[in-house]
Amino acid sequence: TQLLEQSPQFLSIQEGENLTVYCNSSSVFSSLQWYRQEPGEGPVLLVTVVTGGEVKKLKRLTFQFGDARKDSSLHITAAQPGDTGLYLCAGRSGTYKYIFGTGTRLKVLA
Amino acid sequence: DAGVIQSPRHEVTEMGQEVTLRCKPISGHDYLFWYRQTMMRGLELLIYFNNNVPIDDSGMPEDRFSAKMPNASFSTLKIQPSEPRDSAVYFCASVPTEGNTIYFGEGSWLTVV
Numbered sequence: 001t002q003l004l005e006q007s008p009q010f011l012s013i014q015e016g017e018n019l020t021v022y023c024n025s026s027s028v029f030s031s032l033q034w035y036r037q038e039p040g041e042g043p044v045l046l047v048t049v050v051t052g053g054e055v056k057k058l059k060r061l062t063f064q065f066g067d068a069r070k071d072s073s074l075h076i077t078a079a080q081p082g083d084t085g086l087y088l089c090a091g092r093s094g095t096y097k098y099i100f101g102t103g104t105r106l107k108v109l110a
Numbered sequence: 111d112a113g114v115i116q117s118p119r120h121e122v123t124e125m126g127q128e129v130t131l132r133c134k135p136i137s138g139h140d141y142l143f144w145y146r147q148t149m150m151r152g153l154e155l156l157i158y159f160n161n162n163v164p165i166d167d168s169g170m171p172e173d174r175f176s177a178k179m180p181n182a183s184f185s186t187l188k189i190q191p192s193e194p195r196d197s198a199v200y201f202c203a204s205v206p207t208e209g210n211t212i213y214f215g216e217g218s219w220l221t222v223v
Contacts, residue, residue, distance in 0.1 A: 031210065041214075042216055042217055043214050045211045048211075090212070095160075096165075096205060097158065100145075
């Protein structure tokens with residue numbers, strides 16, 4: 001069974017702080033995605049990383065795919081209340097099978 | 111453009127009753143997924159279809175669960191009989207063949223009492 005473990009599970013920080021969320025697995029994935037989910041809605045894609053070692057930036061968010069394509073990290077600089085939500089990583093296994101991580105629930109306090 | 115449409119949005123039912131959740135994927139998307147989300151287990155893949163054909167149903171919890179996709183624009187997930195432990199948010203999602211973005215519906219919130 002492929003598992004994606006995320007850490008931390010919960011994170012509560014003050015506005016302006018930096019944070020990093022980790023996504024780890026013992027399995028290799030062909031690509032890895034990060035999603036954000038807000039209450040009452042479905043997850044929405046933030047980014048897809050494909051190549052081992054790849055780094056992508058989306059405004060204040062930086063995503064990295066591990067060299068071995070088994071892990072990934074999401075770093076947020078100067079967090080804002082609008083960043084509050086559930087962050088999910090998802091690994092692609094096989095043709096179109098996506099396995100989701102356990103999730104990190106972030107709360108940014110004003 | 112309309113996104114993935116799910117119905118009902120909320121359902122409360124009694125244990126033992128049959129529950130049918132419905133999904134209309136985004137037009138032109140060839141892949142359809144059913145996920146279940148709970149606090150304890152997170153977002154679990156139940157089953158996915160490609161061109162209306164079930165490809166992988168290894169995540170379906172037991173025989174009480176069944177899913178069908180009679181055509182490219184409609185899918186159902188049925189639970190019969192329902193049990194309290196089936197209470198969760200059930201998401202339908204679709205992916206275009208040439209893309210890799212999963213587009214989720216807003217979910218169906220199921221409570222079995």
